[in-house]
Amino acid sequence: MADFRLVQRQRLVLPDGSTVDRFDSSGSPPGTPVGPWVSLGRFCVDITALNPPPSPGEVYRYFQTLPLPDLPTQQQPPGNALAGLPVVFYTDGPTTQTFTVDIRGFTVDIVATASAFTWDTGDGTVLQTTDPGAPYPDHTISHDYRSGTYTASLTTTWSGTFSVDGGATADVPGTTTTDGPPATFTVLQASPVLTNPFD
Incomplete structure (x- = not known):
């Protein structure tokens, strides 16, 4: 980066x-x-070192x-579940976000992507996935429970790429996480009941 300077x-x-030169100072x-x-000269000065691009x-x-x-x-199912039937988990939030920030006068475009998902099922089990799951019947994440009440939660790990002033894209050298609102539900134990089909 160069700048024009008049000295x-x-x-x-x-x-x-x-x-100097006996100019009248008038006391x-x-x-x-x-x-x-008095002009001493005009110069183009490389000021890159004075304000380098963001690292x-x-x-x-x-x-x-x-x-x-x-x-x-x-x-899923929403509300109460049944013991012996798997509970399906997924998230329906946005998994890609784009931001433009100003860093010391440089325009930096950052694309954040949800790259890992940690599901705390609430019964001591932790599931690690690289996809956000999906509703039934396309589900990829599920868990079996015994009867009881549970609170499941999701921690999302975000990775990113960035570019400075429209230049080449590079990886952000690290990740960050967010914790979403949990879901509390009750798993019921179904009991078989004999009935007379002729009643």
Whole structure:
């Protein structure tokens, strides 16, 4: 990055009240400017080192503060479940987010992607997946429960890429996480009941 600079100087009254080139100081105190500005030259100066582009580590610090969504835990069947039948988990929140931030005058585009999902089923089991799941019958995440009441929750890990002023894309050197609102449900124990089909 280059910048055009015009270098000028102006004479000042010296501590003894005199001036260079005997300009009239009119009794002005030391440090008072006298005479016209004098041009010393015009230069193109490389100022890249004075304000370098954001480093990956600097972008990562911004990445950790982005308002990423807290993906919710969804479960099927909604409401109560039955012991012996799996509970299906998924999230229906956005898994990709794009942000544009200003870092020291540079325009930085960041794309955050949900890259890992940690499901706490509420009964001591933790499931790790790389997909957000889906509702039945396309589900990929499910868990079997005994009867009881449980609270399941989801922690999402976000990865990212970035570019500076429309340049090449690079990976954000680190991840961040968000915790979504949990889901509480009751698993009921079904009991068989004999009935007379002729009643």
